Amino acid sequence: MISFSQVTKRYPGGHEALSGANFAIEKGELVFLVGHSGAGKSTLLKLIAAIERPTSGVVSVSGQNVGRLSHHAVPYLRRNIGLVFQDHKLLFDRNVIENVLLPLDIAGFDRREALKRARAVIDKVGLLKREKANPVSLSGGEQQRLCIARALVSRPALLLADEPTGNLDAGYAADIMTMFRDFHQVGTTLVIATHDDRAIAALGGRTLRLDHGKIEAAA
Amino acid sequence: MISWLRHQKHAFNAALRRLSAHPVATLLTALAMGVAISLPGGLYLGLGHLERLAGDLPAQPEISIFLDASASTAQKQRIAARLKQADIAGARYVPKDDALAALNAAHDLADITAGLTQNPLPDAWVVRPQTTSRMELVRIAADLGTLPGVAETHLDSQWADRLHAALDIGRTSVWLLTGLFAIALVAISGNAIRAQVLVRRDEILVSRLIGATDRHIRRPFLYVGALQGLLGGLAAGGVLAVAGVILRAPVERLAGLYGSAFHLQPPSAIEIVAVLGLTALLGWLGAWLSVTRALHQVETTR
Numbered sequence: 219m220i221s222f223s224q225v226t227k228r229y230p231g232g233h234e235a236l237s238g239a240n241f242a243i244e245k246g247e248l249v250f251l252v253g254h255s256g257a258g259k260s261t262l263l264k265l266i267a268a269i270e271r272p273t274s275g276v277v278s279v280s281g282q283n284v285g286r287l288s289h290h291a292v293p294y295l296r297r298n299i300g301l302v303f304q305d306h307k308l309l310f311d312r313n314v315i316e317n318v319l320l321p322l323d324i325a326g327f328d329r330r331e332a333l334k335r336a337r338a339v340i341d342k343v344g345l346l347k348r349e350k351a352n353p354v355s356l357s358g359g360e361q362q363r364l365c366i367a368r369a370l371v372s373r374p375a376l377l378l379a380d381e382p383t384g385n386l387d388a389g390y391a392a393d394i395m396t397m398f399r400d401f402h403q404v405g406t407t408l409v410i411a412t413h414d415d416r417a418i419a420a421l422g423g424r425t426l427r428l429d430h431g432k433i434e435a436a437a
Numbered sequence: 438m439i440s441w442l443r444h445q446k447h448a449f450n451a452a453l454r455r456l457s458a459h460p461v462a463t464l465l466t467a468l469a470m471g472v473a474i475s476l477p478g479g480l481y482l483g484l485g486h487l488e489r490l491a492g493d494l495p496a497q498p499e500i501s502i503f504l505d506a507s508a509s510t511a512q513k514q515r516i517a518a519r520l521k522q523a524d525i526a527g528a529r530y531v532p533k534d535d536a537l538a539a540l541n542a543a544h545d546l547a548d549i550t551a552g553l554t555q556n557p558l559p560d561a562w563v564v565r566p567q568t569t570s571r572m573e574l575v576r577i578a579a580d581l582g583t584l585p586g587v588a589e590t591h592l593d594s595q596w597a598d599r600l601h602a603a604l605d606i607g608r609t610s611v612w613l614l615t616g617l618f619a620i621a622l623v624a625i626s627g628n629a630i631r632a633q634v635l636v637r638r639d640e641i642l643v644s645r646l647i648g649a650t651d652r653h654i655r656r657p658f659l660y661v662g663a664l665q666g667l668l669g670g671l672a673a674g675g676v677l678a679v680a681g682v683i684l685r686a687p688v689e690r691l692a693g694l695y696g697s698a699f700h701l702q703p704p705s706a707i708e709i710v711a712v713l714g715l716t717a718l719l720g721w722l723g724a725w726l727s728v729t730r731a732l733h734q735v736e737t738t739r
Contacts, residue, residue, distance in 0.1 A: 269646070290650070297648035307643050323447060324649045326440040368647070 219245040219376065219407050220266055225275035227261050227431075235261040237431040238275070243409065245375070248402045248423035251411040257428040259411035263378045266409070267299050268292045279376070297325055300369030300406075302379035306361045308353040314364055315340060315349040321372045336371055343367045343397065359390030366397060370406075377401060379410045383417065395421055444656065452660030455633065456668075463668065466629045470669025473621045474716060475676040477614035482677065482704060484607045490699065491600050499593040500578050502562040505586050512586030513560075519584060520564060524577060527565045533558040559588060571598065619719055622669065626662050626723025633658065634731040641735055651732055658728040659721055666720020670713040678703075 221242040264270040322332035343363040383391035395417040427434040520528040582590040692699035
């Protein structure tokens with residue numbers, strides 16, 4: 219589903235965030251990206267979602283060369299990818315369900331169908347009672363679950379999560395990892411950047427370790 | 438197609454929500470636009486009234502031919518024959534007695550004519566030529582002037598020429614002002630939209646990350662621009678309506694003093710629709726310029 223071949227990403231200013239990365243992730247796999255902060259985990263995820271473009275090498279997602287994708291094709295790639303951010307990136311000018319509806323509106327869903335889907339996914343992350351609440355009033359863990367609901371509502375084949383449990387205490391973190399395991403079991407491909415070792419131990423799956431921009435070992 | 442309509446409807450509703458979320462800002466922008474549009478709009482209406490006034494006066498230029506007092510009957514017949522030629526649309530003979538009677542009838546002049554012992558007026562023809570072109574008129578007047586028995590010809594179109602020249606300048610000024618204020622309108626709209634884009638920066642960034650095309654992001658802003666322009670057009674209509682109400686009484690009083698039933702008329706439905714369409718279009722254009730530029734900036738400062 220995802221393959222990196224000799225991928226290097228150098229930022230303006232010369233910092234090399236990723237150096238000659240080579241790996242492949244199969245459809246339906248659960249992969250953890252680990253490594254110290256600044257090791258290149260976020261950059262790797264951004265390259266998959268075409269938020270950044272590689273300096274050299276080829277990033278391919280579902281057979282598409284992401285680095286060569288035209289500006290107009292990028293949105294359609296992203297509609298097949300669910301993104302979960304450490305800082306959630308929720309919109310505070312609208313309530314919970316409207317945040318979840320956003321990807322469906324963008325994709326042009328019928329309103330009734332969209333509401334049905336949004337409710338289902340909000341229920342799945344346990345926020346159904348808060349659907350009219352403003353995200354500001356949610357706890358950190360709830361905000362993260364809302365972010366996950368938004369990432370999943372359009373039923374993407376691929377979910378990318380950047381430190382999804384980074385700011386959460388252990389109880390919330392375990393909840394969220396359990397949720398991810400459920401999605402993995404229904405066939406979603408997951409790539410999760412984390413340094414939560416307990417989560418990795420609990421969920422299993424493959425680990426890609428990054429060190430100063432280099433893929434160290436595939437365990 | 439259905440999905441396209443759904444997107445439009447969605448964007449339209451979002452635009453309505455955005456405008457009604459900031460009623461004061463919306464109103465102020467509409468008012469700024471309204472004042473800007475009311476200037477060329479008002480001039481246009483004023484000019485329309487002047488043209489209507491000018492239209493009541495004889496639009497067809499006339500040539501007056503004054504005959505020599507000593508002109509012979511043969512000469513008079515030749516002149517009458519000349520006036521039947523193709524370049525003359527019509528001619529009316531005014532004997533000097535009729536002319537004097539007309540002067541007597543004009544009440545202010547009766548005192549003067551009463552003191553006359555003999556009729557000083559010449560026999561005359563009032564001629565309407567076929568052409569209305571200034572050059573041709575001058576040529577015909579000169580040609581008629583060479584006929585024997587003709588004392589003088591007078592081309593009665595100077596004042597009309599001057600009025601039409603003045604109205605032409607007025608019309609050109611309306612277009613000039615319209616152009617200038619169209620630019621102002623685009624700028625006002627663009628500025629208002631720019632502020633909105635900045636406020637909605639987060640929404641734009643997040644929408645992009647979850648697969649929104651630029652077109653999708655731009656669409657509600659374009660509707661906001663068009664609606665704002667439409668509101669501006671309506672505000673201009675309000676400004677002009679108020680001005681009309683204030684001006685009506687003095688204008689009718691002045692017209693009454695001239696014994697005319699002239700009164701102010703509202704613009705036609707077509708004119709109103711055209712102005713509203715134009716302001717909506719200009720608002721849309723300002724939004725498009727602004728949001729396209731802002732989207733580019735949001736992208737590069739990711």
